[in-house]
Every structure is written in structure tokens, then in C-alpha cells.
Amino acid sequence: VNRIFGEPDGLDGALPLPRAVVALALRAGRPVWIPEEVTGTCCATIWHSKGYDSGNTLMANRMIAAAWEWTEHGRLPLVVDASSCTLGIAHEVVPYLTEENRDRHAALTVLDSLEWAAEELLPRLTVSEKVASAVLHPTCSMQHLGDEAELRQLADACAEEVVVPLDAGCCGFAGDRGMLHQELTAAATAREAEEVTARPFDAHLSANRMCEIGLEHATGRPYHSVLIALERATRPAAGTAASVEGGRAPDPTGRRPRA
Template structure:
């Protein structure tokens, strides 16, 4: 996050110069669509009484800032809407320094993948009190990584632990555990959704449309919805890939106005922001807004406080 804050002060021209001086495949270009950083500290949560361990993905710890000055960031929204549904989540104190290992795997760094894969599985086992609680992950690509892609890199002992863990994508958590316990206070008129590649692999694109249907009167899945090709930081290294991959979907999305543009994977949302000029965000942010009691400003429910 500190690097991101520094990046806010570095113009795109500077990163373009660095890319020419080094190599375009090594230095990402700072794009105007990059969102603001998340809060320095995660929202206060309690381990006691938690229904799940909440693992905020690295990309949401870095790029998880609020959409506006008064709105919540993604972590705040997930914590608030989970508590509102009577299914509070707990963010471990030592979540910093762990990740799902997807970024290592996608870059071909086998040593880093092996190290981080085993580290996160061992940590998740401890956080969940030996798999007593599920782990909720708030980015679909990271859910896929932790649930499936880490397995070949695990030691025999870690693989046994992993087999007993329950890893839930935030879409599954929200659709199955939260939505039935929530009251929709307000709905937006229309929403267009972007199902991601990892959602297709996880088989939960239907959860995205179900949640969107709960918060919007009209939900549209573009006929040409496909891979955005942003692929982590790939869209910051080769903008032309995202431009080519999203051209047809972007044309369909921008042919009319929508009140909300929804997905559940931060880097794909950035890619779609760039492709369409619209602001995509997690459907969980919209679920929090739609279920926020009248008179409550932002996501913060006063029942949520610090603790272990």
C-alpha cells in the first residue's frame, strides 16, 4: 500500500520513461484507472463469535480504497454486511505477509509459489482453528488460487491440512450465507455484470448474477462478456491486450447507460474500467449499500469493534 501511495504521486509519464529505460515486461505503467489504496489498518473484527475467517486478497489490501470519500472500502463493506446478516467475520492480525500465491504462480516463480502456498495453508489452518471455520476470500482469482492452484506446490503435510480447509469465494459467502438473512432497503435501476475467468473456473457466475439481481431491478450479462486479459498486472504491462480482448464487450456495455457496473475481482474491474470508461466495483459493495439501514452513513455498523 505504501508503494501505491507513492505511485499516486508519480505521473504516468515517469513510468513510461522507466519502461523504455528498463523493459516493458518488467515495469508496469501507472494507469489513471488505478483506484486509491485501502485503509492502512483493516476494520476491527472479533475472533470470538466469528462465523468465518475473512482473508482480504492482496490486491484488495492495496487497491481496496472507497469509491467515494464517504463510502466504504471493500474490506469495510464485507465486515459490515456480514455482521448485519448475523454472520460476522474475523480478519486475522497477522494476515500481512501472506497471500494466495497466485501472483507467484502466474509469473512462473516456482520457489516463491511453493513458499507462499505452504505459508498460507499453515496460517489458514491456525486461523480456522483446525478447519472449524471457512475461509472467505474477496477476489475470485485468489479464491481459485487458494482453493485449487496451490495444491501441486504443497508439502505432504500441508496438502493434508489443505484437504480439510473450506475456502469460499466472497460471491458464495454473500449469496448463500448473507443474502437470505438481509433486508434489501434500496435497489438501483440497472446493473451490468462482468463474470471473470476465475468465476467460470469456480462455477459461481450464477452467484454474481443472483447478487446483482437482489440489488438491481434489471441485470444484464453482456453477450460478448469474456476474458478481460488484464491478468493481474498484465494489463499494466501490455495495454493492447486488454484493449483487444475487451473491445466487443466494451462496445456492448457503453451502448447504453447502467446505474452499476459489477464484478468481484479487483484487477478485472480495473481492466473493465479502462476498457469502458465506466466504474466497475465488487457486487459486495453494492450489497452493503443496498442493505444499509436508513440513517447509517457508510458501512460502519457500530456493533463492530476491535477485538480478537
């Protein structure tokens, strides 16, 4: 969903999330790669949430079989850049897997990008420029995964003041429901949106594109991934090519880096 729906307007100079993730990883000395054959695989959540059991079963097994190869049979962790997708791959696919893929799944390490960035990247990065203020939207998936604290930790590295609205809750977007029934999202986010729009913020951060779109609809503000903000905050020297890509250009084709 991060590649399909892209980033909001108003993020001049920011990298798209997949490139920001690669740039951050290189900058921290923890390089990642995007599999060349990622096309045609996903977390299966969209089928699961709609009750399409046959599609869910097909995609769940396709995803885990692919992840088994990508991770060298579980040797490497699998980092997922959207919290709802992490929840899907790490937990929700399990009942739909074949016995073989269930054994494979048990050997995989599936990491949400928030947990991975907070534990593996942030200690190895130097923050060069913070914005004055940021507001956060913790998502339902983050609550299930238990990584709301990591969202806050990463945001603290990007902004001097970080605010979590008192009425922050489920945005009601629910996959694609917020596109088909915008009144659902409008009702679910009314109190949070009122709080967010009562004052200006320099950044509006989360880590799940559909939820970010829901908050954009509700507030008119450009919500985006905290990892995009972290990439900007840790550039060595603003305005240089090296600062944007951390000194090395992430391969946009996602080829695996040489050992």
C-alpha cells in the same frame, strides 16, 4: 489486491471492500474477522502465473499453514474476497504443498465471497434500496469456480435490471499484464466495452479487483465488487451511522470478535 488497489472514483458513501464484507457479515448475524497477521500472506497466484516456482512454493505453504491456524484447524470456513485468489487457495496451490500442508488443505473449507454471501448472508439481509440498472463482468475465475450464478443472484438484490453483456469474456488483465501491456486488455475487452458503453448503467459490478481495473480501462466506467453494492443496498436507513456499519462498527484492525 483489493486493499492494494482500492476502489474506483465515483463511489461516494461506499465502504472499501474489506469493511463492506465485515459490515455485511455483522448485519446478517454471521460475523467474520480479518486475521491480524494477514500481512505477508497471499494466494500465491502471482508467482504461479509467472512461473516463479520457488516463490509460489514458499507462499503456497505459508498461506495454508496460516489458514490452518486462522480457521482453528479447519473448524471455521475461510472466506476470500477476490475470485482469482479463491481459485488460487482452493485449487492451484495444492501441487506445491508439503505433505503436511496438503493434509491441512484437505481439511479446509475455502469459500469464494460470492458463494458465501449468496448462501449465508443474502437470506438474512433486507434490501432497502436498489439502483435501476447494473451490468456484470463474470471473470475467468468465477467460471472455474462455478459461481457466476451467485454473482447474478447478488446483483439481482442490488438492481432492478441486471445485464450480462453478450460478449463478456476474459478481460486479458492476467494479474499485472493489463498494467504492463494495456493493449492486451484493450483488445480482449473491445466488444464487451462497446456493448457496455452503448447505454448508461447505475452500477458496474464484478468481484475481482484486477478484472475490474481492466474493465475500467476499457469502458471508463467505475467497476467494483458486487459486495460493495450489496452493503449499500441493505443499509437499514440511508445516511445514518448505523446504516453504514450495520449498527456496529467493523474493527478496521481486523481483530477477532469475541464469541
